[in-house]
Amino acid sequence: LLQVDTSAPFSHLWTKGLNGTQMDIQVAAASLALSHQAAPEMLPLLERALTAKTQMSPDAALESAYIWTAIQVDEAAAAKAEPVARRLTETFPASAEATALYMQVLMKQNKLAEAENVAIKFTKAEGDDPAVTNWLINCYESEKRFKDSAALALKMSSGEKATTMSYNLMGWDAVLAHAVPPETLEAVQHAATSNASNAPLLHTLAMMYAEVGKGREARSMAAQAMANWGLTEPNSEIWLIYGRIAEDYGLTEEARSAYRKVESPIYKALTPDSTSFAIAQERLKLLEQRTNKPIN
Numbered sequence: 001l002l003q004v005d006t007s008a009p010f011s012h013l014w015t016k017g018l019n020g021t022q023m024d025i026q027v028a029a030a031s032l033a034l035s036h037q038a039a040p041e042m043l044p045l046l047e048r049a050l051t052a053k054t055q056m057s058p059d060a061a062l063e064s065a066y067i068w069t070a071i072q073v074d075e076a077a078a079a080k081a082e083p084v085a086r087r088l089t090e091t092f093p094a095s096a097e098a099t100a101l102y103m104q105v106l107m108k109q110n111k112l113a114e115a116e117n118v119a120i121k122f123t124k125a126e127g128d129d130p131a132v133t134n135w136l137i138n139c140y141e142s143e144k145r146f147k148d149s150a151a152l153a154l155k156m157s158s159g160e161k162a163t164t165m166s167y168n169l170m171g172w173d174a175v176l177a178h179a180v181p182p183e184t185l186e187a188v189q190h191a192a193t194s195n196a197s198n199a200p201l202l203h204t205l206a207m208m209y210a211e212v213g214k215g216r217e218a219r220s221m222a223a224q225a226m227a228n229w230g231l232t233e234p235n236s237e238i239w240l241i242y243g244r245i246a247e248d249y250g251l252t253e254e255a256r257s258a259y260r261k262v263e264s265p266i267y268k269a270l271t272p273d274s275t276s277f278a279i280a281q282e283r284l285k286l287l288e289q290r291t292n293k294p295i296n
Contacts, residue, residue, distance in 0.1 A: 039072035050084070060098075063088050067101050071108050078108035089118075096122070096131035103135045107142060115139050130156060130163045137169050141274040146177040150184075157187055164198055167191035171204040176274055180212050192221075199228035203237050210244035218245050236262040240276045243283060252287060259284050 046066040050059075063084050070081035085102040092098045099122045106115040119136040123129075133156050140149035153170035156162055171188040174180045185208055192198070192205045202225040209218035222241045226234065234242065243258030262280035 039069045043069050043073055043077060060088065060092065064098075064101060067105060071101075071104050075109050078105045081105055082109070094126055096126070096129035100131045100135050103132070103139070107135070107139060110142075112139055112142050128156070130166055134163075134165050134169060137173065138274070141173065141176065146173055147179075149173040150177045150179070154184060154187075157191075164191060164195050164201055168198075168201045168204050171201075171208050172274065175204070175207045175211050176279070178211070180208050184208075185212065196224070197228055199225045202228065203241070206241045207244065210241050210248065213248050215245040215248055234261075236280075237276045240280050243280065247283065247287070252291060256284065256287060259287075 043066075046062070046069055050062055050066050067081045067085045067088070070077040082105050085098075085105040088098045089095070089102045099118060103115040103118050106112075106118065116136060116139050119132050119139070122132050123136075133152065137149045137152050137156070140146070140152065150170065150173035153166060153173045156166040157170045167188050168191075170184060171180075174184045188201070188205050188208060192201050195201055202221050206218045206221035206225060209215075209221060218241055222238050226238055229235070231238070239258045239261040243255045243262070246252075246258055247255035259280040262277050264277045265275055
């Protein structure tokens with residue numbers, strides 16, 4: 001069975017130890033370097049290895065590493081990887097991980113309707129799986145269908161297969177929809193209590209608190225997220241929370257200042273409208289409308 005995450009490709013590719021060829025060693029090393037920064041350098045190596053390997057027999061782990069790296073590079077790389085991703089889902093139709101990779105390749109190219117159809121087809125055949133459903137939620141976010149994404153996230157969090165990511169998505173989508181139901185806040189609170197070291201989840205809970213006007217709780221949770229991230233100074237995600245708290249207290253200039261410190265992502269996100277930067281820009285525009293003062 002295919003398993004795709006940041007460590008699985010390495011465990012499948014590195015099987016020959018010191019007896020491996022130079023290409024074996026390079027490909028295994030490349031599979032460990034799956035990051036935005038390393039992807040452009042690693043992609044040509046993985047492409048060469050894939051070409052050589054495919055001539056003999058398909059290698060799911062190598063294909064997975066190649067697809068994931070292509071997604072990190074740019075739309076053109078994702079387009080080139082699309083046939084490989086499609087073939088992987090055809091070879092492993094019951095693999096949620098392969099389906100999720102295929103969806104990400106499509107989303108990178110802004111083929112959102114196709115990605116949604118892939119998810120729906122998989123779910124009808126195999127049932128709900130977080131690996132696929134979480135990306136369907138992200139797909140809805142990309143289409144700015146925040147109510148749909150929030151509803152699907154809520155459904156996922158109440159199921160037996162709910163994950164920390166499910167709760168995180170549910171909470172964040174509630175923030176994006178500007179509607180944080182009490183039951184959603186309670187569910188994310190419970191998840192955060194059980195996962196106190198999960199900084200992204202704590203950050204999401206802090207934003208939910210800020211959204212419903214609980215500034216003290218939002219600041220406390222933001223401090224916990226900072227500690228788990230190992231930060232001594234706020235990053236963009238924390239400045240977003242501070243801006244939302246200040247705005248709720250009527251401190252318009254302080255809110256503006258905080259929102260302006262939220263930086264644009266270095267790499268284009270698959271769901272750009274759901275990033276901290278996108279939210280900060282939205283809040284700045286709202287403040288401009290209220291005060292008739294330019295954003296800059």
